[in-house]
Each structure stands twice: as C-alpha cells, then as structure tokens.
Amino acid sequence: MKVSCSVNGQVLVADDVWEGESLLYVLRERFGLYGSKNACEQGECGSCSVYLDGVLVCACLVLGGQVNGREILTVEGLSHRTALHPVQTAFVEAGAVQCGFCTPGLVVAAHDLLRRVPDPTEAQIREALAGNICRCTGYAKIIDAVQLAAGRMSG
Amino acid sequence: MIHFLQPASWSEALAMKAAHPEAMPIAGGTDVMVEINLDLHRPAGIIDLTRVPELTEWGTDDGLLRIGAGVTYSRIINELGDRLPGLAMASRTVGSPQIRNRGTVGGNLGTASPAGDAHPPLLASDALVELASNSGTRRVPAREFFIAPKRSARRDDELIAAFLIEPAAGPQQFSKVGTRNAMVIAVCSFALAIDATRKRVATGIGSAGPTPIRATDAESFIEGVLDEGRLWERPAEVPTSAVTRFGELVAAAARPIDDVRGTAAYRRHALAVLARRCFTWAWVDYRRMGAA
Ligand SMILES: Cc1cc2nc3c(=O)[nH]c(=O)nc-3n(C[C@H](O)[C@H](O)[C@H](O)COP(=O)(O)OP(=O)(O)OC[C@H]3O[C@@H](n4cnc5c(N)ncnc54)[C@H](O)[C@@H]3O)c2cc1C
Ligand code: FES
Ligand code: FES
Numbered sequence: 499m500k501v502s503c504s505v506n507g508q509v510l511v512a513d514d515v516w517e518g519e520s521l522l523y524v525l526r527e528r529f530g531l532y533g534s535k536n537a538c539e540q541g542e543c544g545s546c547s548v549y550l551d552g553v554l555v556c557a558c559l560v561l562g563g564q565v566n567g568r569e570i571l572t573v574e575g576l577s578h579r580t581a582l583h584p585v586q587t588a589f590v591e592a593g594a595v596q597c598g599f600c601t602p603g604l605v606v607a608a609h610d611l612l613r614r615v616p617d618p619t620e621a622q623i624r625e626a627l628a629g630n631i632c633r634c635t636g637y638a639k640i641i642d643a644v645q646l647a648a649g650r651m652s653g
Numbered sequence: 654m655i656h657f658l659q660p661a662s663w664s665e666a667l668a669m670k671a672a673h674p675e676a677m678p679i680a681g682g683t684d685v686m687v688e689i690n691l692d693l694h695r696p697a698g699i700i701d702l703t704r705v706p707e708l709t710e711w712g713t714d715d716g717l718l719r720i721g722a723g724v725t726y727s728r729i730i731n732e733l734g735d736r737l738p739g740l741a742m743a744s745r746t747v748g749s750p751q752i753r754n755r756g757t758v759g760g761n762l763g764t765a766s767p768a769g770d771a772h773p774p775l776l777a778s779d780a781l782v783e784l785a786s787n788s789g790t791r792r793v794p795a796r797e798f799f800i801a802p803k804r805s806a807r808r809d810d811e812l813i814a815a816f817l818i819e820p821a822a823g824p825q826q827f828s829k830v831g832t833r834n835a836m837v838i839a840v841c842s843f844a845l846a847i848d849a850t851r852k853r854v855a856t857g858i859g860s861a862g863p864t865p866i867r868a869t870d871a872e873s874f875i876e877g878v879l880d881e882g883r884l885w886e887r888p889a890e891v892p893t894s895a896v897t898r899f900g901e902l903v904a905a906a907a908r909p910i911d912d913v914r915g916t917a918a919y920r921r922h923a924l925a926v927l928a929r930r931c932f933t934w935a936w937v938d939y940r941r942m943g944a945a
Contacts (some may be wrong), residue, residue, distance in 0.1 A: 499657055517655035517699060518689045525939050539690035541683055541752055553727075556751045559686040561679060563657045607750070629749020 503565045505529060506575030515562045522546045522557035524565075525572060533573040533602045537631075545628030547603040548572045554610040556617035556629075573602040576609060585609050589640075595635035604630045608644045616652045618644070656698040663707040663785075666812060669700055671787040674809045676700045680708070681755035682762045683685025683748070692833045708759065718820055719783070721813070722813040729758065737818060739774040739825030739844050746829050746839075748772055759813045762798070765805040765864075772799065772865035773844035773857030774827055780818040788809040799864035823849035824938035826931035829859075830915075830923045840915040843903065843927040845874050847935050849942065852876070856928070861920045862908035868928070871902035875932065888940040891932075899932055900925035 501524055502511040512528035520539070525531045525548070535545035539558045546557040548569040576583040582590070585608050596599050604627060611618055617637035618626070623644045624637075632640060658676060660666035670676065676698030679685045688694040702708055708723030711733070718736060720729070726744035730753070734741035740758075747753050747770050750776065763783055765930040772795070775782075781792040784807055793806045795816075800806060825846045831837030842859035854875050856868045878895045879885055908918035 517657040518695065520686060520690060540687045542750065543747065544751060547751055553754045554751055555755050558690060559682045559751075559755060561686060561689075561701065563659065563697065563699075564679070564682070564703055566659075576780055610750070626750055629751045 499563060501528075501562045503567065503568055504569045505531065506571060512562075517563065518651065519562040520558050521548070521550070521560035521562055521570070524562045525557060525570070529648055531572055531574055535599055537599065541629075542631065543600070544602070544607060544627075545600050545603040547606040549606070549610070553639065554607060573606050576605065584650050585644075585647045586613065588643040588650065592639050592643035592646050594635060594639040594643035596632075600630060600632040600634075604632065604640060608636055608640075610648065611644070612648055612651060617648055620645075655696060658698060658700045659704055659769055660700065661704050663705050663814070663901060666705050667702065667785060667787050670812050670925050673698050673700070673812055678702050678755045678763065678812060680760045680763070681725060681758040683752050684760055688862075691937060693754070702759075702812070711815075714817060716819070717781075717817040719815050719817050720758065721815050721917050722762070724759075725755060725757050726753035736820040737774075737778075737825075738821055739777060739827050739846055740771065740818070742825070742827035743770045743774045743842070743844065746827070746831075746842075758816060762805065762813050762816070763807075763929045765799055765807075767799075767802055767864055768838050768842075768860040769861065770827075770829065770839060770842060770863065772848070773842055773859040774825070775816060775818065776857030776865055776867050777820075777825070777844040777846040777855045778818050778853065780816050782816050783814040783882050784808075784811045787813045790814065792817065796867060799866075802863050821846065822851070823847035824935040824942070826935045830927065838914065839871070841909065841920045841927070842922050843924060843931055843936055845928070845931040847939055849885075849939065850878070853874075854879070854904060854932075858903065858907050858924060860914075866906060866908075868903040868906035871899050871906060873927065874902055875899045888936075888943040890940075891936055896929050896932055900929040903928035 501515045537543045537545045541556045541559045548557045658669045677696035678700045708721040711720040729744045758771045761771040775795040779793045782798045827844045829842035831842045839860040841861040844857040846855045859865045904921040904925040909917040
C-alpha cells in the first residue's frame with residue numbers, strides 16, 4: 499500500500515508499504531530518516547518519539563497507514579540546517595549524551611515538555627521523560643540539560 | 654497480506670466490520686502494534702478507527718457523559734478530570750506521556766485485560782459500554798462486560814462506540830501498586846467512588862482475578878457502617894476497625910493468582926492496604942465537602 503504524509507514540512511511518499519508496518523519503519527527504512535531510533539518496538543523505551551499532528555507519540559506504535567495525510571515532525575525537523583535547537587545544544591553542553599541512542603527520543607520528549615511547561619520542576623521533568631529509557635547516563639545530566647534549555651529558551 | 658481498511662465515518666466503520674468480522678480494529682495501537690511488531694499476532698485485516706470523527710467526541714446524554722471510544726487518556730485527564738476524577742487518576746498512571754497521548758479507553762476495553770487501568774473506575778461508577786454493529790446498538794454495564802482474561806461481552810461483528818458514565822457525585826480515588834512509579838502494569842489496583850447523593854460506596858478491583866471485579870460485600874459493609882452511625886449526615890471519622898474490615902472484605906473479593914508480577918498472597922495484602930487508603934482519603938474529602 500502507499501503511504502503519503504508530511505514529514506518535517508515536506509510531503510513524502512512510500513510505495514509498497516506492508517500493511518502491518520510501523521511509522522518508525524516507514525521513517526527509517528522508506529524515507530531514510532534514521533534520527534528516530536528503534537530499540538524495543540513495544541512503546542517501552544521512547545527512542546522513537548516523534549510528533550504526529552503535534553502530539554508526542556512512539557512511532558513504533560503507529561501503523562504506517564494511519565499517518566496518510568498527517569503531519570510528522572521528527573528530531574531531524576527540530577534543527578535548522580546546521581543550527582541545533584536549544585534543547586539539542588543543552589544536551590551536548592550538559593553532558594547528557596553518552597552512547598547517544600536514547601538522545602533523539604529524549605530531545606523530542608523534552609521539546610514537547612518545554613513547549614507546554616516553559617519552566618518545569620524536576621518532578622515535572624522526570625514525569626515527562628518517564629517513557630524514555632537511557633541505559634548510560636543515570637538521568638541526572640539529562641535533567642540538567644532540560645533545566646539548562648528551559649533557562650535559555652525562556653530567558 | 655493484511656487488508657487495511659480506513660473508514661471515514663461511524664456508519665462506514667460498522668459496514669466494514671460487518672463485511673470483515675475477522676478484521677482487527679486499531680485505535681491508538683498501543684496494544685495492537687506491540688503484537689504486530691513482536692509477531693505475536695498477525696491479523697487478517699485491520700480497520701483503522703482513527704479517522705472516525707464520532708469516536709473522538711464526548712458530550713452529555715440524559716445526565717450521563719457519553720465518551721467516544723477513541724478519546725485518549727491525555728484528553729480524559731485534561732478535558733474531563735474535574736467531572737471524572739477517578740478515571741482521570743487511573744489515566745495518569747497509564748504508561749508514559751507518549752502512551753497516554755495515543756492510548757484510548759476504547760482500546761483498554763477492547764483488550765479487556767484484567768490489568769486494564771480504566772476498568773476499576775468504570776466499575777466503581779457503574780459505567781455502561783456502548784456496543785454497536787450493523788444490526789443495532791446495545792449498552793452493557795461494565796459489571797457484565799468482562800467475562801474472562803481478554804474476553805468480553807463484545808461480539809466479533811461489534812465495535813465499541815463509547816462508554817457512558819455519571820459525572821462524579823462525590824469523592825473518587827484510584828490507587829495502583831507497581832514495581833516503579835511509571836510505565837508498569839499494575840500488580841493490583843483499586844478504585845473507589847463515593848456517591849454522596851445516593852449515599853453509596855462503590856469499588857473496582859484490577860489485576861487481581863480473571864476479570865476486573867467489584868467488591869460488593871465490602872461495599873454493603875461500609876455503607877451499613879455509614880448508615881448506622883448516621884455518618885452521611887454528620888460526617889465524622891469512620892472507626893478504624895470498620896476501615897480495616899472494609900480492606901479485608903475487598904481483599905477477600907479478589908481472586909488473585911501468582912505470577913511474575915507478584916504472588917496471590919501479596920496481591921491480597923496490597924489490596925487491603927489500597928482499599929483502606931482509598932476509603933480514608935475519599936472520606937476525608939467527603940467530610941471536607943460537608944464542612945464547605
Ligand atoms: C509501554 C506501554 C505501557 C502501557 N501501560 C499501561 C498501563 O499502565 N495501564 C493500562 O491499562 N494499559 C497500559 N498499556 C496498554 C495500552 O496502552 C492500553 O490498553 C490502551 O488503553 C490501549 O488503547 P489503544 O487505543 O492504544 O488500543 P489499540 O492497541 O488500538 O487496541 C487495543 C484492542 O482494542 C481493540 N479496539 C480498539 N478500539 C476499538 C473499538 N472502538 N471497538 C472495538 N475494538 C476496539 C483492538 O482491536 C485491540 O484488540 C501500555 C502499553 C504500552 C505499550
Ligand atoms: S522503539 Fe518505540 S518505544 Fe522503543
Ligand atoms: S546515552 Fe546511551 S542510552 Fe542514553
């Protein structure tokens with residue numbers, strides 16, 4: 499089947515998509531957008547987090563056919579050419595990135611939090627990122643990064 | 654090859670389900686996609702319900718709230734939290750923001766897992782599940798909806814249209830035991846609703862039996878205590894011994910099993926604790942309402 503949707507502002511089309519294929523597979527294997535990561539395919543790790551019509555979701559749990567005509571924003575769409583988004587810069591500067599596998603999903607989830615709650619408490623940050631697993635950092639620096647980004651974005 | 658069907662309206666969805674009773678509906682996909690991705694289940698067909706506008710609407714119907722099966726947990730929390738505090742509390746414990754943004758109560762009812770977190774508050778509020786097919790619509794009380802693990806009163810040709818629930822007529826509580834705060838399937842869960850108008854206390858137990866159930870003996874016991882002590886009219890503290898007994902009766906109503914998440918004995922113990930706490934918190938709120 500054919501899937502056509504807007505991804506980061508551009509309409510993309512994939513032919514011969516298998517009916518059971520996830521949005522994550524379509525993004526990575528059909529559109530070559532490797533930012534969203536595939537780690538669990540069961541909604542547990544958040545490394546595939548993207549926006550679907552402005553709502554934060556796990557791309558692995560969305561069926562490809564469900565996004566026909568919809569708008570997707572992936573981590574690739576947050577930066578402008580080579581200029582990183584402030585959330586991304588903060589992750590780099592705070593040392594919140596080790597192996598980096600969880601990073602794209604965390605950046606999108608943190609972006610979603612800061613759009614809704616510009617000055618979150620630590621509890622709010624932990625709550626918002628509860629669906630994003632990191633095996634390396636122990637989360638402390640991720641929290642620092644979100645606070646750093648919050649300060650810069652509102653300042 | 655799977656057929657992929659994408660109805661654009663409710664009548665089209667019912668017609669497609671009638672023509673393809675084997676096709677599996679998909680809403681938020683948070684249960685369906687896990688099965689497909691892990692190859693646990695490969696349906697012969699899929700009906701995507703996310704384009705059916707009627708399923709994502711809610712409104713009032715003869716004093717009840719009628720909430721479309723496709724309304725997500727996030728929307729229940731944000732749009733209905735004041736009218737349905739018990740269901741909103743349960744919704745807040747579901748998965749993560751990503752799961753709550755996509756997962757629906759209709760999908761929870763479709764899966765009909767004994768661990769579904771929406772079920773205890775639906776039981777405690779005597780909600781109705783509206784089922785529809787080409788041959789008609791019927792409303793099944795949540796109490797009769799769950800039949801066995803992952804089996805419900807829904808027939809293969811039926812879709813879940815909505816659920817109907819009374820706005821809270823008093824304090825409500827929900828509590829769940831899991832191995833951490835977020836992203837866990839309940840080891841056991843408990844919902845309680847006090848109906849200040851009818852002077853009733855209702856319960857729902859999750860994850861501690863083949864289906865979610867009500868603890869009816871515990872309900873009549875505590876109502877008896879409140880009636881006899883005239884505590885509804887002059888809300889004072891409920892004797893600790895009565896609250897303890899209420900907890901024991903809730904635990905006795907459960908039919909828990911041993912599994913990887915916990916033993917039956919632990920589940921009964923935890924349920925008694927959850928029931929005592931939920932009642933105590935709700936009664937504090939009731940007394941405060943009276944004072945106000
Ligand atoms: C990481 C993760 C964490 C989770 N945590 C929790 C949790 O804490 N508590 C909890 O209760 N659940 C949890 N779940 C399970 C799941 O999110 C819920 O059961 C959710 O309510 C399913 O809704 P959905 O819209 O995604 O359903 P879907 O996956 O789309 O569908 C689920 C089932 O319902 C059927 N269905 C859906 N809509 C209809 C309809 N209108 N008519 C007829 N059948 C229908 C489908 O055919 C399928 O059988 C979790 C899942 C994941 C992946
Ligand atoms: S790959 Fe989607 S949540 Fe893990
Ligand atoms: S940096 Fe390695 S998983 Fe998070």
